[in-house]
Amino acid sequence: MRLWRAAVGIGGVAVVVYAVLPADAVTLRNVWYVAVEVAAIAAILTGVRRYRPELSRGWLLIAAGFSVFLVGDALWTIYEIEGRDPFPSPADAFYLAGYPLLAAGLVVAIARRAQQGRDRRALIDAALVTVTVALVSWVYIIQPALGDDDLSAFETVVTIAYPIGDLLLLAVAGRFVMGTRWNVPSLRLLVAGLALMLGGDLAYSLDLLGRFASNLQVADTLLMGSVVLIGLAGLHPSLTELTTMTRPERPADTVVRVALLVGLALVPPALLLVDSLSDEPLHIPATFAAMVIVIALVVTRLTQMTSAARRSADREAALSRYAAALLRSRGRDELLAVAERAATELARGAEAHVVNRDAGPPWSAFAAPVEVRGEVVAELDADREAAASRSVRDSLRTVAAQLSLALEREELLMAERETAKSLGAQNERLLELDRMKDQFVSSVSHELRTPLTSMVGYLEIILDGEAGQLNAEQIHFLEIVNRNCLRLVRLIEDILFVSRLDAGRFSLERRPVDLGRLAAEAVQSAGPAAQARRIELQLTVDDGLRPLDADATRLTQMLDNLISNAIKFTPEDGTVSVRLSHNDGSERLQVADTGVGIPEDELGRLFDRFFRASTSSSAQGTGLGLPIVKAIVEAHGGAIAVESRLGAGTTFTVDLPLEQGAQAKEGAGDGARIRA
């Protein structure tokens, strides 16, 4: 790069020096020009040697073109030193030979870059530029030369040959410029150099015909600039990219390009206008011919644009149609079939197929990968010929991407289905286990009850004295046995109840229930137990209690549990009072005792299964009574609360809502209204 920068500096100085050299220093100017030319050729050769472009032929041809110019210039220098101005001369032959060489150099580069597909747009655009410039050349250079009686036939031919050489260069360079991107510095320099060269030649041609009163110094400076720029282009490292086979990046039709097309199409009529305004003879045939060609090219170009737009729209429509089809399809085989149909349609009939990754080679280099979770599972391919087209490759890639997504989705769905199935099976197993547990508890309680039936029954008979008289001690002991048997029976009942609660098979049979009557019965049946411990059992029922919609059996169970609990934990000579009252749309049951009480930090766990308060050591129980009471209360939509003071007693408060039926029907959302 340092070399290149130095070359830029030298080139700039060379051009400036040349521009300021006095016009009469003919020899110095010519020698200077030739020296710069030699330097430019050396720069190109250095660049080629240094950076080794893939196809050095192109650059070597350009260098050869410059060399031929150099010879012409050297000859010309000799003529000028000798004070001669021959026309035509051998120098002209060398000059004219340079154009085809330069054009050939560009063709090599274009051919290489265009190898991956023809670019008709660039071709047409270059043709448009060439035809328009040709028209201008014809009108202002060639036709005047043909009509110039001062020129001999040979002189006329040589005069015309220059603009024709320029046109050749322009046509090739135009194609070169149109079909590529402007992101390569070497390319920009080359194109700028060619433009200066054409400008210089134009100035020369006009001068030759006496139409342009310029001094030739400007023309020469332009040509010198072109020599420097092309030399620099050959020395820049990016020269390799000009002849490297790259993926053709076709720029879309930009506004600039369309404006250029329109501008070119307007040149022929503009010429006619200028000519008629300046009273020049109108060049009708040439202008007309050029106009026809320009219009034909522009129409072709526009047709191309619209058909490209239509194809792109068709392609979008087909893609979205197949995307929807892929979404609707189920199963790998169906998805692959849809994708193949899509790719075949988009590849314009060239048959496309999905190749399994494990099917082995060969795959074409253009096959599009189908990936599921980052792993290539297959490839989408089309006939080799079709796959070489860029739009087909794009389509294959798009369809492959859609297929990838569809396959991934399919896999997720399958996994989800599997999960649901296994969850269902697991749920089934759990339900079965639950049924077995329930069955087990039920059979165990049955099996336990049968021997207890004999024990309890025979005990009663013995205690009734039916099997002979017993002494007081025997009776006392047998009563202990009896009490414990009954306790076992209760324990079995409670376990069975809790098990049904857990299994969700606990339901209420609601009927209108008179809570006062149930309480009276419960108090009555607890009477003997209370009397045995000289505990006063009181019942207070407020007037106007309304019937509850409730399960009488369960409410009795609840009352029995609460009352027997209270008796159990109350010392002799204590009091247990049962009270029924109204409370805000519910009936309130309170069972209060003057018992041992429950420590405050244990109240929260009081309704836990098998929890025993530290103060309950003296009493017997299953540890299931209060959890069962709570379950019954809550099944009725009610609430239970407990208050206790150690050594002073405990009060359980149960609130049972009056409108349980309504609450159950209307759902929890109306809870607030019912409570209010």
Next chain:
Amino acid sequence: MTEHGSVREQPVVLAADDDEDILELVAFRLERSGYTVVCARDGEQALALARAERPDVAVLDVMMPKLDGFELTRRLRAEEATREMPIILLTARAQDADLEQGFAAGADDYIRKPFSPQELRTRVQAMLGRR
């Protein structure tokens, strides 16, 4: 054994249970209370005895081999001779659904195990008095 149609001195009770101890308990209690008790150890035997003895009341266990108490009740209700015979079911299965099934089969009363022998006697008396 008493002749069919003759006036029996004591009411006859058919007791059926596969548990020998319970069967003896039922028989003891009821015999002490002045009934004649015929005992069966399974459902089929109970059916045969019911046909042969025409008992005045039957106390049947639900869970019995060969023929369970529900099915036995249905058969007894289906036969002319035993259609009106009061039936009390004894069961250790304490669920409400069982209770309903018993009444649906045609039982008149239902006693849960474990039961008080006194209570059994009271119920049997009630059945006989009702007739």
